[in-house]
Amino acid sequence: xxxxxxxxxxxxxxxxxxxxxxxxxxxxxxxxxxxxxxxxxxxxxxxxxxxxxxxxxxxxxxxxxxxxxxxxxxxxxxxxxxxxxxxxxxxxxxxxxxxxxxxxxxxxxxxxxxxxxxxxxxxxxxxxxxxxxxxxx
Amino acid sequence: xxxxxxxxxxxxxxxxxxxxxxxxxxxxxxxxxxxxxxxxxxxxxxxxxxxxxxxxxxxxxxxxxxxxxxxxxxxxxxxxxxxxxxxxxxxxxxxxxxxxxxxxxxxxxxxxxxxxxxxxxxxxxxxxxxxxxxxxx
Amino acid sequence: xxxxxxxxxxxxxxxxxxxxxxxxxxxxxxxxxxxxxxxxxxxxxxxxxxxxxxxxxxxxxxxxxxxxxxxxxxxxxxxxxxxxxxxxxxxxxxxxxxxxxxxxxxxxxxxxxxxxxxxxxxxxxxxxxxxxxxxxx
Amino acid sequence: xxxxxxxxxxxxxxxxxxxxxxxxxxxxxxxxxxxxxxxxxxxxxxxxxxxxxxxxxxxxxxxxxxxxxxxxxxxxxxxxxxxxxxxxxxxxxxxxxxxxxxxxxxxxxxxxxxxxxxxxxxxxxxxxxxxxxxxxx
Numbered sequence: 001x002x003x004x005x006x007x008x009x010x011x012x013x014x015x016x017x018x019x020x021x022x023x024x025x026x027x028x029x030x031x032x033x034x035x036x037x038x039x040x041x042x043x044x045x046x047x048x049x050x051x052x053x054x055x056x057x058x059x060x061x062x063x064x065x066x067x068x069x070x071x072x073x074x075x076x077x078x079x080x081x082x083x084x085x086x087x088x089x090x091x092x093x094x095x096x097x098x099x100x101x102x103x104x105x106x107x108x109x110x111x112x113x114x115x116x117x118x119x120x121x122x123x124x125x126x127x128x129x130x131x132x133x134x135x136x137x
Numbered sequence: 138x139x140x141x142x143x144x145x146x147x148x149x150x151x152x153x154x155x156x157x158x159x160x161x162x163x164x165x166x167x168x169x170x171x172x173x174x175x176x177x178x179x180x181x182x183x184x185x186x187x188x189x190x191x192x193x194x195x196x197x198x199x200x201x202x203x204x205x206x207x208x209x210x211x212x213x214x215x216x217x218x219x220x221x222x223x224x225x226x227x228x229x230x231x232x233x234x235x236x237x238x239x240x241x242x243x244x245x246x247x248x249x250x251x252x253x254x255x256x257x258x259x260x261x262x263x264x265x266x267x268x269x270x271x272x273x274x
Numbered sequence: 275x276x277x278x279x280x281x282x283x284x285x286x287x288x289x290x291x292x293x294x295x296x297x298x299x300x301x302x303x304x305x306x307x308x309x310x311x312x313x314x315x316x317x318x319x320x321x322x323x324x325x326x327x328x329x330x331x332x333x334x335x336x337x338x339x340x341x342x343x344x345x346x347x348x349x350x351x352x353x354x355x356x357x358x359x360x361x362x363x364x365x366x367x368x369x370x371x372x373x374x375x376x377x378x379x380x381x382x383x384x385x386x387x388x389x390x391x392x393x394x395x396x397x398x399x400x401x402x403x404x405x406x407x408x409x410x411x
Numbered sequence: 412x413x414x415x416x417x418x419x420x421x422x423x424x425x426x427x428x429x430x431x432x433x434x435x436x437x438x439x440x441x442x443x444x445x446x447x448x449x450x451x452x453x454x455x456x457x458x459x460x461x462x463x464x465x466x467x468x469x470x471x472x473x474x475x476x477x478x479x480x481x482x483x484x485x486x487x488x489x490x491x492x493x494x495x496x497x498x499x500x501x502x503x504x505x506x507x508x509x510x511x512x513x514x515x516x517x518x519x520x521x522x523x524x525x526x527x528x529x530x531x532x533x534x535x536x537x538x539x540x541x542x543x544x545x546x547x548x
Binding site for chain 4: 290295296299300326328329330331332333334335336337339389
């Protein structure tokens with residue numbers, strides 16, 4: 001599990017005075033980026049090597065709202081890995097009292113840069129589950 | 138079922154050259170706005186009368202990508218209505234060939250303007266299911 | 275001058291209860307897209323033919339706020355055209371009372387798809403100023 | 412001058428493969444938030460005490476693009492302070508080679524929470540220019 005701090009931006013709030021529900025999906029994406037960096041193979045490099053992890057499913061439950069300037073923590077982990085898909089799970093908490101704000105998950109399919117489905121390359125799969133990193137030790 | 142046309146904006150695309158997955162949730166929201174207007178009680182008026190329909194759950198499946206300047210159609214309907222929640226369902230299609238791009242649903246809880254959960258007022262419930270409109274006829 | 279209708283989305287509002295100031299720049303972009311379509315050479319085709327009009331300057335003055343669900347009109351025109359740049363100007367008005375909300379302009383440089391500055395192709399320049407369309411008549 | 416680190420999010424890129432030009436204005440806003448925090452009076456508290464600093468003017472020049480996952484530094488300062496307005500200036504640089512990507516400025520008018528123009532309260536003015544902090548020393 002990889003933790004990433006996020007501070008709610010004014011632009012992310014809406015007329016209800018709280019963070020808009022789409023902001024959490026952007027923060028999940030930031031969480032994924034940091035997860036892959038922590039695992040030793042940043043998503044930027046995954047893309048540069050010709051693999052995209054395209055979002056094919058999103059699911060999200062909102063428990064409590066977040067407000068402008070609050071510091072949140074996104075906890076990101078990989079829950080399922082198949083030949084061609086990976087499922088990330090997320091929890092977003094308010095940092096100061098650890099209240100759980102939102103839980104969610106995203107499923108991604110591997111494609112080449114032309115958008116055609118393919119298997120997840122072994123080096124990517126290994127880094128996503130942390131087995132790649134362990135092997136190095 | 139209420140249909141709303143959307144044209145993909147450049148700002149909604151990402152470095153994959155396709156509409157970012159969060160754009161669909163914004164389009165769902167546009168679909169809801171138009172659904173409530175078509176049912177005779179625009180969401181703006183619902184809020185002004187002291188009821189908010191806060192997003193508590195989102196789920197979304199992505200089948201095909203959308204690209205800049207394509208015209209899409211969001212079909213919005215109410216699937217479930219309980220005392221305190223309403224569930225909307227959406228389908229997003231490319232207009233020119235009717236390809237199904239994305240399906241999703243959102244669950245909303247009714248709150249007052251202070252964010253406290255409450256029952257959905259009868260006039261709002263009636264308009265959401267169309268029974269309010271029929272009564273007028 | 276080309277007019278485009280925009281309805282303010284909930285996602286475009288912020289905690290002040292008004293449209294966030296960045297939303298207008300997105301609407302300018304929508305205005306440009308519709309301007310180029312009205313002139314007979316949609317920006318999508320400009321890009322497909324290998325020319326990008328990259329934003330190099332933005333300037334914007336905000337007079338009055340816009341609110342959720344209001345219908346706005348973006349008026350877009352080309353103010354200056356040089357060999358390698360084009361300047362668009364915009365006015366955003368509230369539709370129902372024609373109040374001027376925001377004025378702005380954007381300067382764009384022509385580049386190839388690799389991002390290298392180049393001259394604006396003659397067919398693009400002609401369509402931007404409407405001289406291309408006139409020639410057809 | 413207050414420096415703030417920003418990492419470019421995937422959601423902030425567009426189909427050109429670079430950060431969308433509106434992203435910089437959001438980063439300016441983050442820069443302002445951090446500027447006010449560094450000066451001892453976070454903007455959140457300014458708003459809570461009944462003063463809003465509404466954007467009335469934006470201007471921005473784009474020199475070089477930013478890409479997904481790059482770390483940028485936003486340098487924020489107050490350039491002009493009048494009775495009822497404050498002008499912030501910004502420079503955005505790529506962190507690793509200090510290349511200047513974007514320069515900009517925003518002008519803000521003070522209003523009460525109802526949106527009516529007012530003078531900037533003395534405590535806010537002092538914190539914006541740093542004279543408040545110095546006084547404490």
